[in-house]
Amino acid sequence: MTRQAVHDFRVGHLRHQLAAIKKKINDAAGPRASQVRVLPVSKTYPSDVLVAAMDAGMECFGENRPQELRDKAQDCAEQDRHPHWVAIGQLQRNKAKYVAQWADEFQALDSLELAAELNKQLERFGRTLKVMIQVNSSGETQKSGVFPADIAPLLDALREFDRLEVIGMMTVAANRALAGDAATAACFQRMQSLQQSLLDQGYSEVQELSMGMSDDFDLALAHGATCVRIGSAIFGSRPTPRPS
Numbered sequence: 466m467t468r469q470a471v472h473d474f475r476v477g478h479l480r481h482q483l484a485a486i487k488k489k490i491n492d493a494a495g496p497r498a499s500q501v502r503v504l505p506v507s508k509t510y511p512s513d514v515l516v517a518a519m520d521a522g523m524e525c526f527g528e529n530r531p532q533e534l535r536d537k538a539q540d541c542a543e544q545d546r547h548p549h550w551v552a553i554g555q556l557q558r559n560k561a562k563y564v565a566q567w568a569d570e571f572q573a574l575d576s577l578e579l580a581a582e583l584n585k586q587l588e589r590f591g592r593t594l595k596v597m598i599q600v601n602s603s604g605e606t607q608k609s610g611v612f613p614a615d616i617a618p619l620l621d622a623l624r625e626f627d628r629l630e631v632i633g634m635m636t637v638a639a640n641r642a643l644a645g646d647a648a649t650a651a652c653f654q655r656m657q658s659l660q661q662s663l664l665d666q667g668y669s670e671v672q673e674l675s676m677g678m679s680d681d682f683d684l685a686l687a688h689g690a691t692c693v694r695i696g697s698a699i700f701g702s703r704p705t706p707r708p709s
Contacts, residue, residue, distance in 0.1 A: 472513070472516070472517055472520075475514065475517035475518075475521075476517045476520045476521045477521075479517055479518050479521035479523070479699065479700070480521040480522060482698065482699045482700075482701075483503070483505075483521060483522060483523065483699060485698075486503060486695055486698060486699060487503065489682075489683065490503070490682075490686065490693070493682075493683045493686040493687065494686045497686075500691060501686065501690065501691060501692070501693065502525075502691060502692040502693075503523075503692075503693060503695055504525055504526075504527045504551055504553075504675070504692055504693065504694045504695065505518060505523050505525070505526055505527065505695060505696070505699050505700070506526075506527040506528075506529075506553065506678075506694050506695060506696030506699075506700075507526040507527065507528060507537075507696070507700065508527070508528050508529045508530060508533065508554075508696070508703075509533075509703045510700055510703070512536075512537050512540040512541060514700065515537060515541065515546075515548070516541070516544065516546060518699075518700075519546055519548060523548070524548055524549055525548055525549035525550070525551055525569075526548055526549075526550060526551065527551045527552075527553040527572075527694055527696075528550065528551070528552060528553065528554075529552070529553050529554025529555075530554065531552065531556065531560040531561075531563035531564055532560070532563060534550055534552060534563060534564070534567055534568060535563045535566070535567050537550075538550055538567040539567075549569045549570065550567055550568045550569050550570070551568065551569065551570040551571070551572060552564045552568040552570070552571045552572065552573065553572045553573060553635075553694060554573060555573055555575070555609045556571070556573060556579060558578065558579055558582045561579065561582045561583050561586050562586045562589075564583065564586075564594070565583055565586030565587045565589070565590055565592065565594065566586070566590050566592070568594065569594070569595065570594065570595040570596070570597075570632075571583070571594055571595070571596045571597070572596075572597040572599070572635040572675050572692075572694075573597075573599045573609070573635065574596045574597065574598050574599060574629075575598070575599045575609050575610055575611055576611075577619065577622050577623075580596075580622075580623055580626055580629060581626070583596075583626075583628070583629060584626040584627070584628045584629055587628035587629070588628055592628070593628050593629070593630060594628060594629055594630070595630045595632050596629050596630065596631055596632070597631070597632060597633045597634055597635040597673065597675055598611055598616060598619060598620070598631065598633075598634050598635070599611065599634075599635050599636065599637075600612075600613060600616065600634050600635065600636045600656060600659065601613075601636070602636040602638060602652040602653075602655045602656050602659075603636075603637075603638060603639040603648075603652050605639065608637060610636065610637075613655065613659050616634070616659065616663065617663060617666065617668065620663070620668050620670065620671070630670075631670040631671070632670065632672060632673050633660075633670075633671050633672055633673025633674055633675060633691070633692075634656065634659070634660065634671055634673070634674060634675070635674075635675035635676065635692075636652060636653075636656050636674075636675075636676045637676075637678075638652035638653060638676065638677075638681060638684075638685070639651075639652055641680055641681045641684070642680065646684065649681050649684055650684045650687070650688065652676075653676055653677070653684055653685050653687070653688035653689075653690070654688050656674055656676055656688065656689075657674070657688045657689040660674055660689065672691070673691045673692055674689055674690050674691050674692070675690070675691070675692035675693075675694065676688075676690045676692075676693075677690045677693040677694070678693070678694050678695065678696070679695050679696055679697050679698035679699075682695065
């Protein structure tokens, strides 16, 4: 196949996959479906796949490796492609500069120290950044995130950083395949209750709930998710890294 034929095939396949996801969202969210944002998680996929995804109608991409996000953003910019870049993974402070320079949104803010570093780097680049606080909704010690009781004090402290715009909260629920539907749904229910409690207290910045992935977004939508992070259900199995 020629390069153009490969591209056209990818576009058609990705358009079909995206339509299937949107149908499932319509079925799960009902009249609220138009308010739900699909975040295609493109980590490990090369830039040519992302270009095909853009031609298939996708306008944003989630990346969890800061340097990979930088490289893809540069590649796409050279082709005059400028999607909405979302950093979604745990971020070390020494890599905050990549997110500050290239990302439009960061969905894994989990400490005041990281917020301070991001704000400093954003000032350096003359940019602002939309952020979501990552919440540990499952109580699992191996997972990142701020515990629910600590969210309100963190929101208060974040108001001193003028380069950060808090737009909501994100969580990774208990693994559905291992923990079962009830345990996974309970994580999403905690997030919905936490959001309502914070809104009732006047924290109007927590409008968005990013929760739910390819294997559990139906449960997340049933509990108020406004953003679902979909990787394999759109792009398929991830490329296997080559041996070093």
